Amino acid sequence: MNMQVFARRESEVRGYCRSFPAVFARSKGAELWDEQGRRYIDFFAGAGALNYGHNPEPLKGALLEYLTGDNITHALDLHTQAKRELLEELERTVLTPRGLDYKVQFPGPTGTNAVEAALKLARKVTGRTGIASFTNAFHGMTLGSLAVTGNQGKRQGAGVPVDPSNLLPFCGYFGPEVDSLAQFEALLEDTSSGFDVPAAVVVETVQAEGGINVASADWLQKLRALTTRHDILLIVDDIQVGCGRTGTFFSFEEAGIVPDIVCLSKSLSGYGLPLSLVLLKPELDVWAPGEHNGTFRGHNPAFVTATAALRVYWKDDSLTREVQRKGAIIREELETIAKRHPDELGEVRGRGMILGVECTPEVAARATREAFRRGLMIETAGTNDQVLKVLCPLVIDDALLREGLTILAAAIDAAVQAGGERDSASAAE
Numbered sequence: 001m002n003m004q005v006f007a008r009r010e011s012e013v014r015g016y017c018r019s020f021p022a023v024f025a026r027s028k029g030a031e032l033w034d035e036q037g038r039r040y041i042d043f044f045a046g047a048g049a050l051n052y053g054h055n056p057e058p059l060k061g062a063l064l065e066y067l068t069g070d071n072i073t074h075a076l077d078l079h080t081q082a083k084r085e086l087l088e089e090l091e092r093t094v095l096t097p098r099g100l101d102y103k104v105q106f107p108g109p110t111g112t113n114a115v116e117a118a119l120k121l122a123r124k125v126t127g128r129t130g131i132a133s134f135t136n137a138f139h140g141m142t143l144g145s146l147a148v149t150g151n152q153g154k155r156q157g158a159g160v161p162v163d164p165s166n167l168l169p170f171c172g173y174f175g176p177e178v179d180s181l182a183q184f185e186a187l188l189e190d191t192s193s194g195f196d197v198p199a200a201v202v203v204e205t206v207q208a209e210g211g212i213n214v215a216s217a218d219w220l221q222k223l224r225a226l227t228t229r230h231d232i233l234l235i236v237d238d239i240q241v242g243c244g245r246t247g248t249f250f251s252f253e254e255a256g257i258v259p260d261i262v263c264l265s266k267s268l269s270g271y272g273l274p275l276s277l278v279l280l281k282p283e284l285d286v287w288a289p290g291e292h293n294g295t296f297r298g299h300n301p302a303f304v305t306a307t308a309a310l311r312v313y314w315k316d317d318s319l320t321r322e323v324q325r326k327g328a329i330i331r332e333e334l335e336t337i338a339k340r341h342p343d344e345l346g347e348v349r350g351r352g353m354i355l356g357v358e359c360t361p362e363v364a365a366r367a368t369r370e371a372f373r374r375g376l377m378i379e380t381a382g383t384n385d386q387v388l389k390v391l392c393p394l395v396i397d398d399a400l401l402r403e404g405l406t407i408l409a410a411a412i413d414a415a416v417q418a419g420g421e422r423d424s425a426s427a428a429e
């Protein structure tokens with residue numbers, strides 16, 4: 001395989017390509033092929049950017065038609081037909097049926113652009129500077145987003161201090177007995193606690209990169225009530241677990257809460273094209289024209305595929321039901337595997353079709369390598385990359401899903417066995 005130019009010329013910062021050493025050439029649905037024609041089943045889904053799979057046919061049709069018609073590709077934030085259709089479809093399919101009234105801000109096209117815009121807006125609205133965030137949170141790699149991200153290694157990469165200004169324990173962080181939100185409220189109410197009332201709290205309902213940590217509906221409801229009581233804005237970062245990953249379009253629907261601000265990206269365009277949105281309550285829309293800006297806020301081909309994705313996948317609740325059904329299949333299989341290896345594997349957790357199994361870091365690392373050798377792409381998450389994270393396209397068919405789970409089981413078995421052999425070899429020395 002010719003991979004020399006990557007090692008010779010591409011920066012050492014490259015990451016995922018080290019876990020998946022191949023040169024990819026084609027992809028469709030939940031499968032990719034490298035240039036040798038080797039097939040891989042995708043349990044990674046572009047880190048959540050490919051909920052509807054690779055090159056979904058109905059979206060591709062809309063995109064090709066748009067491109068061949070010489071329609072607008074780049075437009076800053078000019079009005080275009082493609083943007084009008086997306087806004088109308090978003091109202092019709094997502095906002096109105098859920099009784100949600102949000103204004104829509106188009107920030108730059110990546111997830112961290114949406115988070116930065118949300119933080120900036122929260123500060124402008126409240127006149128406060130602090131943003132409370134949670135242990136194990138991940139919100140992106142630019143300075144503002146890093147400052148609300150838990151992972152020390154990622155924050156140190158900034159090269160300037162980006163210490164989380166107000167770090168709070170996430171749901172269950174200190175175990176089920178500790179009421180972390182009661183502690184938060186006590187800090188807020190004591191003017192000598194040293195904890196100033198923040199502009200906003202930013203939260204993921206399921207911490208994806210942080211290790212598939214699930215906030216309970218009850219905890220999210222309490223967080224919503226607490227933030228309302230103290231006039232703190234609630235920002236939900238739904239970049240990875242929105243767009244149907246947990247079943248419903250937004251991940252917070254199950255808890256019945258309404259955030260003040262919502263960040264969306266990753267699977268929003270439905271096609272892997274860069275696109276982000278900030279949804280904000282109308283009364284928060286205090287931006288002056290052009291106050292927040294960006295050249296690529298008008299990625300019209302992404303508007304076209306995003307509109308098509310809403311029309312195709314969200315016209316009824318069939319995708320939601322499919323996510324619940326397939327999520328149950330994945331969970332059952334992970335639990336079976338975990339029971340087989342009680343010393344190396346632990347809790348299975350997640351919601352919808354973001355599911356993980358806690359492993360020893362060695363087994364998790366070895367299992368991803370064994371899986372790739374067997375034709376399955378799967379990544380890890382968590383503080384020590386110790387959680388195997390099953391994140392397949394939501395549209396994966398049952399046969400491929402089962403095939404992928406069978407490969408995963410074999411890869412984990414092999415990873416555990418290799419560890420056992422190494423342990424007995426070192427015991428014999």
Ligand SMILES: *Cc1c(COP(=O)(O)O)cnc(C)c1O
Pocket residue numbers: 110111112113115138139140141204208209237238239240241265266
């Ligand atoms: C991926 C991700 C981001 C950052 O998105 P980028 O497009 O990589 O900037 C932010 N928050 C969450 C929860 C994410 O999963």
